[in-house]
Amino acid sequence: MAEKCNDFHCPVHGSLHFRGRSFTGTVLSTKMQKTAIVQWESRGLLPKFERYEKRKSKVKAHNPACLGVKKGDIVEIKECRPLSKTKHFIIIKKIGEDILFEEKQELLEAGKTRSKKKESKEEVAKEESEENESD
Numbered sequence: 374m375a376e377k378c379n380d381f382h383c384p385v386h387g388s389l390h391f392r393g394r395s396f397t398g399t400v401l402s403t404k405m406q407k408t409a410i411v412q413w414e415s416r417g418l419l420p421k422f423e424r425y426e427k428r429k430s431k432v433k434a435h436n437p438a439c440l441g442v443k444k445g446d447i448v449e450i451k452e453c454r455p456l457s458k459t460k461h462f463i464i465i466k467k468i469g470e471d472i473l474f475e476e477k478q479e480l481l482e483a484g485k486t487r488s489k490k491k492e493s494k495e496e497v498a499k500e501e502s503e504e505n506e507s508d
């Protein structure tokens with residue numbers, strides 16, 4: 374994207390050494406400077422029940438300016454040396470876009486607000502019943 378990339382940690386223009394694991398995940402947020410939050414799902418076996426459980430992993434990853442990664446993108450990340458206190462992954466490349474990302478986020482938000490409304494209704498009901506008792 375950019376003609377010049379001065380990012381020392383850039384996978385293309387920088388000189389960072391990668392080692393460790395690599396994952397493919399969806400970008401949840403790019404609000405932090407040069408950092409993105411990447412989430413991916415995996416399956417883990419529960420031996421006792423002989424079933425699989427869905428696991429979600431969320432990490433912070435370095436977001437090089439020249440890749441131009443946005444919220445909702447599917448990216449490949451690789452582990453590297455710690456870049457900050459909580460950041461030890463780097464976005465290597467953009468694979469594609471999650472078309473359903475915004476819909477999923479909206480559903481999540483709707484779920485949150487719905488549960489909040491329920492709580493407030495219950496509170497109101499409680500208050501009402503208390504009033505009735507005093508009468």
Ligand SMILES: [Zn+2]
Nearest residue numbers: 378383386439
């Ligand atoms: Zn670069």
